[in-house]
Amino acid sequence: MDLWLLLDKSSGLTLQTQVFEQIRRLILCGRLKPGMPLPSTRELSDRLKIARNTVTLAYDRLNDEGFIEVHGRSGTYVSSDLPDDLLDPEVRSSSNGTDDIALPQKEMRSPLLCYSGFAPGVGQIDQGRPEFDFWVGRSDPSTFPLRSWRQIMLRKLSTSSSSLTEYGDPAGLSELRVAIAGLLGRSRGMSVAPAQVVITNGSQDGLNLICRLLNAEHPVFIENPCYQGAAYLFQSIGAELCPIPVDKNGIVAEKLPKDRSGVLFVTPSHQYPTGATLSLDRRISLLRWAEETNSVIIEDDYDSDFRYEGRPLTALAGLDGGKRVFYLGSFSKSLGAGLRLGFTVVPEDHADLARIVKSQMSQGQPWLDQAVLADFIEDGLYDRHLRRLRKTYMARRDCLTECLDYHFGAVDLTGSDSGLHVAWRLPSDAPPASEIERRARQKGVGVYALHSGGAHDFYESPRNDTLVLGYSSLPQHDIECAIERLRKVL
Ligand SMILES: Cc1ncc(COP(=O)(O)O)c(C=O)c1O
CATH class of the missing domain: 1.10.10.10 (Winged helix-like DNA-binding domain superfamily/Winged helix DNA-binding domain)
Incomplete structure (x- = not known):
């Protein structure tokens, strides 16, 4: 055994x-x-x-x-x-x-001892933002459904305020877990029992939870380049990180070792940072690999709500039938990162342990926002909100890609089919991405080289030929002004 x-x-x-x-x-x-x-x-x-x-x-x-x-x-x-x-x-x-x-379960090691390999700086604190900021994955504050949120909140406070003074279920409010299970069935092809859903403080908290369920003894296979938030966390628990390359179809499944088991972390809907969507045949290969090597997969499905061309592909957790995939979801993009609401779906046989671990971590999430979100979803307002957001963000994406084409000729972009950002592979005669970032910043435009844009790569000399541009928080006329300024910078 x-x-x-x-x-x-x-x-x-x-x-x-x-x-x-x-x-x-x-x-x-x-x-x-x-x-x-x-x-x-x-x-x-x-x-x-x-x-x-x-x-x-x-x-x-x-x-x-x-x-x-x-x-x-x-x-x-x-x-x-x-x-x-x-x-x-x-x-x-x-x-x-x-x-x-x-x-x-295992003991966490002191993160400070383990951070030596990576520079700090995931996320960006709202200070000194440039005038036009293409910071990645930021939802537009004006899109937050404030009126409905306020109405539901007042209704909740007047009818069930006693929940404010009681401990709730550490795995989350049951109405919200039911609503999320339904949502995943409709939108991600997943057949999930509410008991498998744990409400978390954004998906980062979900990843922490999964790390506590799994074991750092086993290697973590991770996309290269990858999401800093995940890489830093895995490194902080002392896991061995094994980078697997990514191409235009997502992680290259054939590069996974056939003779090692471990934990695979992937962002299939919109690979971070390249924006690639993992193709169906690769999804199936990953699941087969996990089965054959007795491995597990962590599917970070951030950005899956925003697919502009074609139907979203079924989540790995939907294809897998709930056996080996731990799924991470977040409301940070669809509603707002400040809510700090996300969830994780664990295979059925880990549900009870996940609940216990979440109680050890934080005794659950605050009741009020969970209750509001549950009604917001069940009343059909969330689906409507998403439809509206998709339209808005798609128009901004079109504006950005057209402006880039207009000012720079045919640009090498990935990730424009979905999500909230694109990755721009610069032409070989362009200055390094970090230099463009610096110059643009002086002119009030925030564009980001991979490393400062929340990505990490494992090459000996990190790649400096790609910019990431998040367009979701910028209205179209701002995008136009910003790209025009960027052309002057270059
Ligand atoms: C790859 C990836 N996963 C998840 C998230 C969301 O994290 P959270 O739900 O903790 O806000 C982000 C945020 O930018 C991200 O880029």
Whole structure:
């Protein structure tokens, strides 16, 4: 059996204690069930790259305490007669365990110790913005549905304000989880039970939650270039990052190793930063790879609400039938990042553990915004709002691409079919992207080289030939003025 343990050599605990503790915890929380075989001491020590005697001593201790039993030469098993009341009651009632993917929770390491490889600076604080700012993925404040939001909020406060003083379900308000499950069924081809949905503080919080569910011991395969917010987080938990190249059809599935299992992080709807949409055949290849290598996929479906050409492709989590894909959704683009509302959908057999982990992280999200959003979706206002936004943003996209063509000739753009930004691969005779960014800034125009635009790449000398331009927060006449200024800069 595949037993995933995370050992931390810098922890104050001996390796033997860590092995003992982690296996004990897996047994107590019901993930290792009575009668299940454990790997041999040789197998486990090889896999963990520690001395065999360390595992033997940890097994001896588990045996002495009655957690496991040794059946002579046939192997070591979880004790078949563990008293029921030994198990953690909260988890006992909920966990149905998974034999093939055992995912213990783990200790977080200090992020500060792990940040050395990347420069800081995800996101942008609203200070000193240039006059025309193509900052990526910023929703236009004037599009926020303030009137309906206020009405629903007042209604909620007058009818259910007692929820303000009670703890809610850590996984989120049930009405909102139901509404989101319905939304995903309609728009993303996903068949999701509300119990699989956990409401989070934006998708970044969802990613933190998933990191706690998974195990940093396994490598993280990640798009190259990729979203900084994800790369930094994975790095902060000490995960090994394995970059996989991206082309115009998204992550190149054939480049995934066939002989390693791990966690794959992808942004299939609108790859960040290139904007590529992952083609269907690649989606299927990724799922096949995950199945064959016993891996899991984290699907960050940010920007999926904005597809301008053709129908949106079914989410990986929809194609997968809820087995190996952890799905991240966000309302940061469709409503506003300041709401800090997002959600994650976990495979059914992780739902109970995810709820427990979310309670450990934050005891859930504030009630009022969840309640308002639930009604906003169920009353059909969210779908209407999205239709309106798509029209507005599509017009801005058209304006931007036309202006770029007009001023710079045929430009090499990716990502214009969907999402809220495009990536512009500069011609070979253009100055470096960071230099254009600097010059444009002096003229009041914010355009961004990959690194300052929230992207990260793993090349030895980072790529400096691409600009990212988010158009969602700029009205058309601003886009026209800005691109004209940019031409003067160049
Ligand atoms: C790739 C990607 N995922 C997710 C998000 C949204 O993050 P959050 O929901 O935490 O605001 C962003 C924001 O820019 C993003 O670029």
